[in-house]
Amino acid sequence: MKHKLSKLKLTCKRFLLNVCSFNFILAKFYFLFSRSYTFEQTALLSGLRRFNLIAKKKRQSNSLLRRNIHRLEKGLIMQPRKPEFATDYIEETVETFKECSSSSQSSVSELDWAFSVLTEYFRVVKLEHKKIQSSLKLFQSINYLPKSSSKIPYLHKGKSDLKHSSEFEELVYKRASVRWFEKNSSPSIDIVKRVVDISLQAPSACNRQSFEYRFVDNKDLLAKLLKLPGGVTGFADNIPSLMVVIGDYSGYYLERDRHLIYIDASLSSMMLLLAFENFGFNTCVLNWPENDKKNKEINSILNLPTYKRVIMLVAVGKADCSGGVPYSQKKDSSTSLTVNE
Ligand SMILES: Cc1cc2nc3c(=O)[nH]c(=O)nc-3n(C[C@H](O)[C@H](O)[C@H](O)COP(=O)(O)O)c2cc1C
Structure with a gap:
């Protein structure tokens, strides 16, 4: 009976997939009754809402400021550089800088960077446009003293002095997902900080x-977290520490940018894996499922607001050399690269 029921369910699902994948209206109908996207959609909306509410308000790191300063930097290096640019967002940028610079919570390196770029912008831009003039006035009224040297765009230094690094290649080929760890082999917080600082150099x-x-190495918290992902069956108990990678939807104000938390966090996470490897620690990425119940559970354990969501977990520790490592044959350029096709 049970077998017959699951067969019927599968047949219905196949039928629905056949029909509903036909066009986007039918696809919408399919997902009306599915809970697959509920958490994701709520998280996204909550992030967009938060961006709009607090974009210019005080917070440790300000996404709007980072974005606009980056746009100014691109304007500054443009070839040829326009005599007048950023007129549509310079006021917003200086206002946001003012807000952030008055908060003790703001990141000093972020403020120094913004200050340098704004100073350079007003140094080179034509001061005829009304918005540029009023922004300059506002900027000059801000009493900000940078703590570090200038952080303006620079000329590329050309080829690095480092030799083509065979050590880098070695590190890349040596890294493998490790699932059996030595007891109590979690990295020190100093190493974790260095590894994260390296990872944050990612684009x-x-x-x-x-x-x-x-980063989590507290035994109780670790045990609670490791109950959640499915992919740790059989080896969860020997994982000495975890790095939780968390995306923040409130950094964006457009739905079309909803994929960026995954891309940005993943690019950085790859650097994290290599950096840990470089410090003699081993890792294994653990899949975080797109599952409403699990998302709610982990957000509650980690006390995360709705607009933040776990992207992946990474087990970290020192490999137990008596534990096996899957060979995991990789594809190569013969199957995964096409040129000018
Ligand atoms: C997004 C992602 C999810 C993964 N999830 C798991 C997991 O849940 N459990 C596990 O044991 N390994 C997991 N892995 C590790 C992969 O199995 C592993 O990277 C792959 O087999 C290639 O092996 P290598 O990392 O040793 O090169 C995951 C890797 C990635 C990138």
Whole structure:
């Protein structure tokens, strides 16, 4: 009976998939009754709402400021550079800088960077446009003292002095997902900080870096978290620490940018894996499922607001050399690269 029922369910699902994948109206109908996207959609809307509410308000790192300063930097390096640019967002940028610079919470390096770029912008831009003039006035009224040297666009230094690094290649080929770890082999917080600082050098859309890392080696918290992902069956108990990669939808104000938290966090996470490897630690990415119940559970355990969501977990520790590592044959350029086709 049970077998017959699941067969019927599968037949119905196949029928629906056949019909509903035909066009977007039918696809919408299909998802009306599916809960697959509920958490994601709520998280996205909550992020867009938060961006609009607090874009210019005080917070540690301001996504709007980062985005606009990045746009100014691109304007500054444009060839040929326009005598007048950024007229549509310079006021917003200076206002946001003013808000952020008056908050003790704001990141100093972010403010120094914004200050340098704004100073350079007003130094080179033609001061005829009304908006540029009023923005300059406002900028001059802000009493900000940078703590570090200038952070303006620079000329590329050409080929690096480092030799083509065979050590880098070695590191890349050596890295493999490790699932068996030595007891109590979690990295020190100093190493975790260095690894995260390296990972944060990754590229990101408009340099917004709308994601964060949370490191966990507390046994109770670790045990609670490791109950959630499906892919740790059989080896969860020996994982000494976890890095939780968290995306923040409130860094964006357009629905079309909803994929960026995944891309940015993943580019950075790859650097994280290599950086850990470089410090003698091993890792294994653990899949985080797109599942409403699990998303709610992990957000509640980590006390995350709705607009933040877990993207992946990474097990971290030192490999137990008596534990096996799957060979995991990779594809190569013969199957995965086409040129000028
Ligand atoms: C997004 C993602 C999810 C993964 N999820 C799991 C998982 O849940 N459990 C696991 O044991 N390995 C997981 N892995 C590790 C992969 O199985 C592993 O990267 C792949 O087999 C290639 O092997 P390698 O990492 O040793 O090169 C995951 C990797 C990625 C990138």
